[in-house]
Amino acid sequence: MVTAITLGVKISVETTYQEEHSNPASGHFMFAYRITIENLTDYAVQLKRRQWFIFDSNGSQRDVEGEGVVGEQPVIEPGQRHSYVSACNLNTDMGSMSGNYLMHREADNSDFIVDIPKFELIVPYRLN
Template identity: 65%
Template sequence: MATTITDGVRVSVETVYQPEYSNPGNDHFMFAYRVSIENTGSYAVRLISRHWYIFDSNGAKREVEGEGVVGQQPIIEPGSSHEYVSGCNLKTDMGSMKGEYQMERLMDGMLFDVQIPEFYLVAPYRYN
């Protein structure tokens, strides 16, 4: 599990290869990832947007930006967390992702970026 903390917001990510949605013969490898966002600070925050950097092991790089996560802009109270599952397809059986969330501190509307730690997407047979 990859974890980082920025301004009192802890982001942890776990990944799993999805063989049932992958087609290696056509260079299509599907991965799911579970993100946990925990507010360890003393003020409520809202997740406004996301910005992902996605890397295939062949050197290809993509960027994905958008509002919220899986259609939500959750408010995370102090001591609470928000968890979601999403997915990513690669053209190779190994790659990585990293990025940032833009958050809003609700008490004063201040915007700040929270780092998403780099994590690896690896088909299990690559570990052998």
């Protein structure tokens, strides 16, 4: 698990290789990741947008941007957390992801960026 805190918002990431949804012979490797967003501030925050930077070990990069996460724009109260699971496919058996969330703080009507720490996507046999 990797974790980072930006402006009082803690992001933790866990990854899992999805062997049953992968086809290595055709260069299709599926990974699931669980993100937990914890609000360590004294104010409610809302996740508005996300931006991902996805890297394959062959040097290719994809950028993905959009509203919310898995169709939601959750409001996270002080001391609370929000978790979700999503997935990413790679063309290689190793890669990484990083990114950021655009968050909104209603208390002062401000937006701020929270970093998503870089995390590795590696097929388990590559770790031997």
